[in-house]
Amino acid sequence: MSRSLKQILSVTALLASATMISTLCACGGQDQTKQTETAAAPQQTKSVIVYFSQTGTTKKLAGALKQAVNADEIELKLVNAYPSTYDSTIAMVGAQRESKQWPELSNAKLDLAKYDTVYLGYPIMFGSFAPPIYTFLDSNDLSGKVVVPFCTYGSGGRKASAGELKELEPNANVTLAMGVSNKRMTKDEGDSIAKAEVETFLANLAAGKTDEMLMGGFSEQRPLTAEDSAVFDAATKDYGYLQLKPLSVSTQVVAGTNYLFLCTMSGFNRPPTETMVKIFKPLPGRGEPELIVVEK
Template identity: 45%
Template sequence: MKKVLTIAAAVTFLFACNENQEKTNEQPCLTMGKSAVIFYSQTGTTALVARELAKQTRAELVELQMTTPYPSTYDSTVSAVRIERENKSWPALQKARFDLSKFDTLYVGYPVMFGTFAPPLYTFLDSNELSGKYLVPFCTYGSGGRKSSSRELASLASNARSLLSFGISKRRVLSPNTDLTKEIRNFLNLVRAGIQEEERLASFGDSQELSGKDSSVFASAVKEYAYLNLQPIRVAKDSAGTGFLFSCRMRAFGAEENVTVQVFKSLSENGEAELIAVEK
């Protein structure tokens, strides 16, 4: 598998690389310049990620707040968002337009809703000029949506330079077993190295048929996601033996789709298999 720079090499080279360093022959990294973390958070989960990103990048923190917040119940919020998407009528923000001229890099965060970013982000994108900026999407979700939402964000902000995106489930953000600081630090190392999406998965081997152990790992990881109706077909594993990429068929909302399910399972026999994301 071809790759310009492996993820392991990127992490090794970039531990000493910070947001304000110039690119040098000895320390290859993107010069990110002055940064802002701009985010919408409905329940506070995305805000936790945003604050950690801002802390590590020394960025200015900007929260997008709706003029009229979504209802407090899940079903009512789903109904409101569905109507907004069907009508392409995006919610008003308390402040929608910002002076972004002083920023070189924008970390833009949101919860995933209906497979893409939350509607308040459309209002922000319609109201601001992002041309020439580095754009780093980050999101929280129930089961997935990082790749699909970041693709749409890149298409709507086509004059910006979209970089690698970060995504993490709400379950993992709130878990005491998750080291969010470390995960974001590792992600930022990849961003500064200029790693692209296809290189991010370079540590996974070729796809192969499922073994009995693979099937058990999958079943354990998705046991609380029965509503997705996931059927594993093949699997690729990383060199450490802890990462799994399952090629699956999903029939969650009537239509059958091909998806990739990423799972982490520690080498310990007692370690729980953990669903990382479901991506189209």
């Protein structure tokens, strides 16, 4: 593990324990408050949150991240904003991807020399990060830095975008990525969902968890029961455009149940491909099953 990754993990662990102390001491007296301040004080790395957000969802996640880590924050700004309608934005982003003509930013080149860690946030567009991120990557040198990707998406793209980031920035230390669906972020309780996601993510990062490790604890894939199918149908009712067909399932008991459905997906007039659909079913009486991510 590189020195810089160790640094971020130790600082993140420190922050997580400071948050925990502050939570545990919420009903305590003066001495406990002092203890919180002492625990939060040491800062070893300099971090910055750099993000692009078209409609404000990733910005909200960046805000939750800023509440949890001690970092500067920079929003990447387009010189010519994307159109206001979804369809026109799709057309423009499609053309940018096709031509690899990445959009101009008013603040593409940043002074990152003083930062060890860059939290890099974006919406998923066409399965990976939004085009302004290519402009940012082309304009800055991330060599030797810890890069922590975070994103919001309609159905998925967290792992694929982090994979592309690793390919494009082989000299950066790209960590585990955080991703939250737009649907969850824009619920009434979106702020508390974002906060909880950030806390869980930072704890996983501090513990050095990988995606493979986080998949541990799931049972073997097995045929679907009627109850599994009902959970799947409830969670995917707004995702008809993906044309998902569940084939088998595995589960992981947490505070509720995580489901991993192996599915075929044939949306967007594409030939069917196999994909994993992660769904969370809360404990009884605590809400409906919800789609967390669609990912290979």
